[in-house]
Amino acid sequence: MSTLLTPVFLHIVWCALLYALLTVARAPVVWGVGRSKNGSNPFHSIQPKISANLSNQFEWPMFFHIACVLLIAMDEPIAGVQIYLAWTFVIGRVLHSIVQIFTDNIRLRGVVFTINFIAVLAMWTLIFIRNFSW
Template identity: 30%
Template sequence: MFPHSPILAPVVALIAWSMVMWLWMYVTRIPAIQRMKLKLDSQAPRGEQMNTLPANVRWKADNYNHLMEQPTIFYAIALTLAIIGAGDGMNLTLAWTYVGLRVLHSFVQAVINKIELRFAVFFLSSLVLIGLIYNAARLIF
């Protein structure tokens, strides 16, 4: 077994969570497409056909897409912290907090999609991410 930085655990956890959301997206999307007897058209403008699906089905796909956006910054900064040997202590706590908030954000968006609540969770996760970036910048520069 190779030694590794503890901060890699929340990285893998968020990647695994992204795949849970991918599965949830398809488990809800495919039956909705079948119920609507939607004929998929490769010539339709991007996303146009999926916009006809019920909102509560689209929310899962929207969240999956969101997990491909800001978390890429988390992956980069967490890997940076792991490489420089700073993937433990407060940085590890911040990383797990970020992951927890992103999972909470997923549930809020995928289940109730209350925008004010979703934004509050997103904002908090962004502050945590800024903390990780600050800590890495302090050590690098």
């Protein structure tokens, strides 16, 4: 169980870091802290990307967290492949954030998202196969 909690926890930490980054990016507008000499927000171009990426952390990742809760709640040994897929997902989410926030490379972003998507889909497929009675 604890080996599956680590990637879940790290995704939560990643979301918290994104919130902190968004707070810093909005600070010049909201609190006037860090404004450019001309009074503008030096983070005006990156702030919407951070905000969009943070929203993305609560869409498909929801299925990741539900899968992990189910695996833990089943109180059975968790297959190593499930842990591998969980790590693939979390590392992929970090990469997805970096690509979305710091580049305009939509193709690369799509590839990274697809890796995340497939990892969670595979987790759910394995849960279904293991628990479905034919």
